[in-house]
Amino acid sequence: MKTHTPVESQRWVAGMTPLAVVDPLAGADVLGVPTVYWERPLAQDAAAGWGEAAVVEAQDASDIPDVLASLGRVQVRWLGEAPESMPGPWFGGIRFGDSGTVDTAWASHGVTRWTLPEVLVFRTARGACVVAFAQEGRGGEDLVRSRLERVRACFPESYRHARGEPVALELRASRLDFEVRVQRALDAIASGHLQKVVLARPLDAEGPAPFDVVDVLARLREQNPRCATFLFRAPDDTCFLGATPETLCRVDGQVLETEALAGTAAPGQADGLRGHDKNVREHASVVRYLVTALTPLAEQVSSDAEPALLALKNVVHLRTGFRAELRPGVTPAQVVEALHPTPAVGGTPRERALSFLVEHEGLDRGWYAGPVGWVGPGRAHLMVALRSARVKGAKARLFVGVGLVAGSNADSEWRETEMKSLAMLRALGGGDVVRR
Numbered sequence: 001m002k003t004h005t006p007v008e009s010q011r012w013v014a015g016m017t018p019l020a021v022v023d024p025l026a027g028a029d030v031l032g033v034p035t036v037y038w039e040r041p042l043a044q045d046a047a048a049g050w051g052e053a054a055v056v057e058a059q060d061a062s063d064i065p066d067v068l069a070s071l072g073r074v075q076v077r078w079l080g081e082a083p084e085s086m087p088g089p090w091f092g093g094i095r096f097g098d099s100g101t102v103d104t105a106w107a108s109h110g111v112t113r114w115t116l117p118e119v120l121v122f123r124t125a126r127g128a129c130v131v132a133f134a135q136e137g138r139g140g141e142d143l144v145r146s147r148l149e150r151v152r153a154c155f156p157e158s159y160r161h162a163r164g165e166p167v168a169l170e171l172r173a174s175r176l177d178f179e180v181r182v183q184r185a186l187d188a189i190a191s192g193h194l195q196k197v198v199l200a201r202p203l204d205a206e207g208p209a210p211f212d213v214v215d216v217l218a219r220l221r222e223q224n225p226r227c228a229t230f231l232f233r234a235p236d237d238t239c240f241l242g243a244t245p246e247t248l249c250r251v252d253g254q255v256l257e258t259e260a261l262a263g264t265a266a267p268g269q270a271d272g273l274r275g276h277d278k279n280v281r282e283h284a285s286v287v288r289y290l291v292t293a294l295t296p297l298a299e300q301v302s303s304d305a306e307p308a309l310l311a312l313k314n315v316v317h318l319r320t321g322f323r324a325e326l327r328p329g330v331t332p333a334q335v336v337e338a339l340h341p342t343p344a345v346g347g348t349p350r351e352r353a354l355s356f357l358v359e360h361e362g363l364d365r366g367w368y369a370g371p372v373g374w375v376g377p378g379r380a381h382l383m384v385a386l387r388s389a390r391v392k393g394a395k396a397r398l399f400v401g402v403g404l405v406a407g408s409n410a411d412s413e414w415r416e417t418e419m420k421s422l423a424m425l426r427a428l429g430g431g432d433v434v435r436r
């Protein structure tokens with residue numbers, strides 16, 4: 001079932017069965033590579049979806065707000081008890097935005113794509129269960145019951161570790177090309193046209209055999225427990241996956257949480273980060289933007305008094321947490337529209353920075369740096385898709401970006417992109433990264 005327009009007229013029937021499992025990813029051994037995957041190890045949340053009971057796509061970027069709004073109005077009739085704190089039920093993402101370069105390998109992910117899985121296995125701190133969805137109508141209830149039974153009967157109880165041996169990756173990237181683009185950005189900053197722009201570059205990696213994306217997911221979550229590990233697999237098996245530290249928005253009723261995450265140091269050099277002028281300016285532009293963007297939507301916006309350090313395996317970031325009480329009637333769809341893209345992945349002034357990227361970045365970001373996650377009635381959790389790659393067969397294209405402000409230099413920005421690429425490279429290669 002595929003819907004290319006909002007889903008108001010459709011109704012869904014669903015059922016739920018508790019499961020004695022600890023790890024939704026373990027289902028890959030019997031059900032194959034999940035269609036969608038989402039896990040935040042520290043929060044003990046994990047969800048894996050198989051099949052597509054429905055897909056909502058947009059033909060054009062101008063339809064994205066309608067698509068998002070329609071996801072929040074999904075109508076589900078539960079056979080028996082409804083599960084508590086179910087993520088989704090729609091899982092998907094949105095392109096970063098306009099691009100001056102078209103990469104057809106992104107075609108199957110489209111402008112935006114949201115999946116209602118046929119079966120969704122999820123775990124929270126309270127336990128695990130499987131949920132099945134089918135379209136309301138003749139046979140819908142039977143389909144739900146048989147899907148639940150099939151999963152209940154076969155789902156492994158064990159935890160799924162990465163099993164493959166480390167493999168050597170062939171890496172391709174152009175440092176010269178990146179440095180030329182950084183220089184153009186620094187010229188635009190020096191002339192006063194821009195204050196900040198986040199420039200990204202691709203890094204192509206090839207393995208000796210098709211990547212085992214389930215193993216890659218297992219490594220991503222083990223190596224990046226503070227991040228959200230995600231996978232969105234399109235029908236042609238193009239996978240977009242990663243482990244991102246950056247929350248775009250978490251909405252639960254009227255409560256909104258978001259964050260400014262910008263400013264980066266190597267793990268050994270984190271001490272000076274909070275006093276480092278360039279990083280402080282990079283960070284402050286995001287903080288100012290969030291306050292301005294949230295004010296029309298919220299009764300009250302509060303934030304941490306000053307940035308804290310968020311220490312990840314390969315980098316340390318400056319982070320300022322935000323919490324807001326949304327005005328009555330404000331939906332997750334409106335929050336996404338107001339926030340994305342923040343200057344953590346675009347720049348300042350916003351429109352000029354985005355035009356600069358269309359003209360000079362020379363890269364189709366696709367879903368990289370766009371919102372990814374889940375949406376449901378009155379609730380949503382969307383992350384910014386960083387530390388990510390598009391994978392098909394034995395080929396992966398990684399995306400890494402850096403915030404440039406006055407005082408940035410091409411050499412240290414290149415090194416920062418190298419550090420940021422390690423999260424994905426270590427998961428793809430399964431071992432330490434040797435660059436030649």
Ligand SMILES: C=C(O[C@@H]1C=C(C(=O)O)C=C[C@H]1O)C(=O)O
Nearest residue numbers: 262263264344386400401402403
């Ligand atoms: C653009 C990326 O990361 C963003 C840029 C950062 C920076 O320049 O300091 C830090 C965190 C992210 O907001 C990326 O990881 O690709």
